[in-house]
Amino acid sequence: MDVFLQILVAGFLKGGLYALIGIGMTLIMGVMGIINLAHGQLMMVAMYVTFVLHSFFGVDPYLSLFVAMPALFLLGVVIQKYLLNPLIKAETILPENQVLMTVGIGMVLTEVIRFIFKSDYKSVTTSYTGATFFLGSISFSWALVVAFGIAVAFTVAMFFFLIKTDLGRSIRATAQDKDAAILMGVNTRRITVITFGLGTALVACAGTLLVPVYYVFPDLGGPFTAKAFIITILGGLGSTVGAIFGGVTLGLAESLGATYLGMEYEDIVGLTIFVLVLLFLPGGFKRLTKV
Amino acid sequence: MRIVRKGLIGIFVLVMASFLCGAASAAEPIKVGVVLPLTGSMAKFGEIERRSFEMALEEINAKGGVKGRKIELVFEDDTGKPDVGRSAVEKLISRDKVPVVTGGYSSAVVAAAAPVAHQLKVPFVICTGAADDVTEKGYEYVFRINPTASEYPEATKSFLKGVAKVKTAVILYENTQFGQSSSKAFEEDCKELGIQVLMKEGYSAGAIDFKPLLTNVKAKNPDLIYMVSYVLDASLLIRQAKELDINPKLFVGGAAGFTLPEFQMSAGPAAEYVFSATLWTPNLRDKDYPGAKKYFDNFRARYKSDTEYHGAEAYASMYVVADALKRTKSFTPKDVRDALAATNMKTAFGPVKFISYGKKTQQNKLPTYLVQWQDGKLETVWPKDVATKKALYPTPKWSARK
Amino acid sequence: MKKRLYPLILLAVLAGFPLVVEDNYYQHLMILFLMWVVIGSAWNMIAGYTGQVSFGDAAFFGSGAYAAGLLAHHLHVSAWWGMAIGGLAALAVGFPFGWICFRLRGAYFALATLALNEVLRHGTTIAESFTRGMLGIMIMPTFVSKVPYYYIALGMAVVSVLSVRLLIRSKPGYYFVSIREDQDAAESLGIDTHFYKMLSLAFAAFWTGMAGSLYMNYMGFIDPHVVFSLHDISIMAILVGIVGGVGTVYGPTVGAFIMVAVQEMFRSGFFGLFKFLAETTGSESVRALADVLTKGHVLGFGLLVVLVILVLPNGIVGDWDKIKKKVFRIHSPA
């Protein structure tokens, strides 16, 4: 029983971070209709920002959220504006050119970071890195609990932003029906730019929160991109609530799978759920929750 | 558009010129080819090895090179990928016409490149790639300085026999060539020692959360936790073991990540008491490892960064190759191969002699060591005759530590 | 008439190549090039012509490679037998996959292929007892000389390109393109879209699998991360297709040549040109430049990808008219 509870807690906490990664992706995928295969790489860049701030200026990782998120927002804006949007106009046989562009961007980001920081593994060790507290016999990592809290806060904030503000509504409108949004007078081009920025800032937040408990190196982007799109498909494109469900589900499924099937099955569990959802619940949890 | 056009022409000329220039180079110094991952995810170690090669090269050339000629190293980047590594070795052999190739970090690259050397009949002195079967195929032109992955736990084995007589063990390993083969080897060792393996499980490198794995480990409550992990997985494992309050009698790392300074930096106090197998430390006796300490100090002084056993392997490889070049009858690959086969020397990485045993051919056999983190420093603790400190055993419970 | 001759001239040059250039290194690069022609053409069939973009070509490549490798490893027969079953093994993977996943459209299908790729990679890693996991499979290449491999690869490349050409000028080809252009319209024209998508996938899987078993035979070593690599196989296949020209017969050939050449050029610092310049001029700045270039070669490669997609979204063959106009100022009569 202890094992089970411990795993539930671990999966749930991890799921909080996944949710944050997933929200960024789901917004981008929903609004743009494309898969962003540079999502994890953008997160990696944010982690390096946090790492630099910590090791050269002694900034606490949680404080560096205030730098990493705006910085990545700008990076996202630039990418969308100058690299992705121009492709919409281009006459191409495959609409997937934008997706490939994100692959290229991912490569460039990874290599730029590698160029600057080498392939070394870097870690940020803080006073709370290994700190834990126990409830009964269940151990909680402080850093993950805090990360979970911040992730939930951002998610809730994002949710209300999308529902209550004009900009948020425009984003949701674009995500649901681009053509209709254009007819309603939404400047979709501007919306895509802002959305990409927001999505990137959110994944930057996730990355920053991950820094104290994880480590950074240039190649860590790929696996997180994969997780991000699994979460997005689980939750349904463009759905914030779906992304939260998707994130937590993936976190729990990975942990349970890793415990009861074996750690090496961790990734396969995620992928299997992904394929099952694609086939049997196209549209993801959004179909069930309708939010 | 004029600029584009000029640019294109420029690139064309550049490319053509680059084809031509390869052919034109007078062969005054003796060229030695080196394949290493200079870019890509393994570049960190590729870089350490490159620097070590260059250090050794300068020392050798400063002493007059071989037979009055200097040695020149031709580095090729294998990017850590087997097909690229193979292209690189082929280029070294057929375009640069080197009489001998050395280097080889990744096991996969080595496995793909070794048959090329064998078939083109140019000797390949592998310094790192540890996959067992590379020297089990009877490749006449392939030599390896590094012990094979399956031999890494030798010292651990004798420590377990002599000091830490544990009854149960858990083996955790990353799902890589190195992880799979050395965990298998250690499992065999456990059988031999009568240690019951309660659990043996792999994971893919780069996991965020090892709690699922470790929770299962905790439930099994083993005496020994043996981990084959790369540096930051290693640090996460040990940190999360602490978080979950797992208390075996000893934690042992199977080389790779556990001996690197980054491990200690990232794991902090949790690194204390952790044992690890290793092939080399700077503090080994000068009798068998001449120049080990000097190499270590020079490297740090010169590059202002740390080196470890990979660097020592590269450094030694350069000396082994130079030694063979000194003894060879001529600089044809065949003669260099024969000279290499007769190698019997002592290097900073230990005695080097290419022997055949079991299924292996032309494989160097070296003792391994057990080290332990004590007060933030890596101390050699086994075998006894080379120990710098006494092994701290058993490991105190997390709650009993400062 | 002249245009018709180009492929023949190219074929003659390729057939004569190993007789003229005996350098192993160039022969090796050419074999890689020919292998990528096969993979690129296969990808082009399913993605370029049929519009079902696959992000998981490595799934088929790896299946073919492992079919050959496992056969050699377990049954101790020559891995050349794998050439006979490599393509079929990839088909065996592709068939059920397509059967289930072709109800997905567009990006969702692409994601499913990506998942297939990843599942197979993890699967072969975990199934150690059968696949040797990350220890990989090692065989002794049959031939010392590269020439036999070269001609086998050339044969495969020629047959695959020719079969693309034949296919797209016949009923299935028209049907593939119709499906790409509008699946609903295609259905209304009596096209069994599911069947023809399967057919196209079968073609792609078969040739990619064949290329995989050739790789096993030629390289003599595979492991799951090499042959199921998302970046080095799946994405590379897409780049070969995109750079050369999606939905063109010779696009993948051009793309394969450029990608292999550029990759090697960046890796070797323009075939050693900069190192050579640095040595002859003795200039520190050139040396530094050479250093930066070799260290940043993947970066250069990535930038090139971004640039090509931005400037030539239809690839070199696809945008040939545009290139002619802009660069050579030749205006094709409108």
Added chain:
Amino acid sequence: MAYFKVESLVKYFGGLAAVNGVSFEVAKGEIFGLIGPNGSGKTTTFNMISGYHRPTSGRVIFKGREIHHLKTYKICKLGIGRTFQVVKPLGRMSVLDNVIAAAFSRVNTMAEARELAQKSIEFCGLSHVRDVLAKSLPIAGRKRLEITRAMATQPELLLLDETAAGLNPTELIEAIDLIKKIRDNGTTIVIIEHIMHVIMTISDRIHAINFGQTIAEGTPVEVARNQAVIEAYLGTDYA
């Protein structure tokens, strides 16, 4: 036995009935009009006939054979062709290639398909744009391409979905001529049309639906006078 008939077709999307019990019969060789206000379920009916939607209940019978469970391409092979209200040209193929693709539903070799396509193009009067890319055709051309393509599948029964919408007066006359020509050639036609004077001119009989249900059926004159039809189109105020 009726040549073609639909029997109490019902289609629910979610909880909403798009079509709720439509039945009609079409005789061989006639032009049968299907009218109704926007959203009344005309196109959904077409989609069920041509196999894009499976009916929730009801039957579609063509020459005595039930076809509502068949896939779209099979229905095409049986001899029912269709056009789309929102045109679906195969954009990056030439007009000729569009039609060749369609012709392959009847023949297997390139030469035969080409010949069949040429015939269809000439018949429908698109020869002058034969080699133009489909996506660069103007709307009238695209509408006509839809018909040409459908004709190349050699249908016995042709479903035309608003082929006249968006055409100028000259083009309208041409379209009407073409439709008549197709009928005279022996093809039965079911046509959805919004432009009243077109449908009134060419239809032999008309079937009117509203809210997914039949409201009237008869000759054009009868239907035009029908109270329910007038109400459906103009609202109760005008009735």
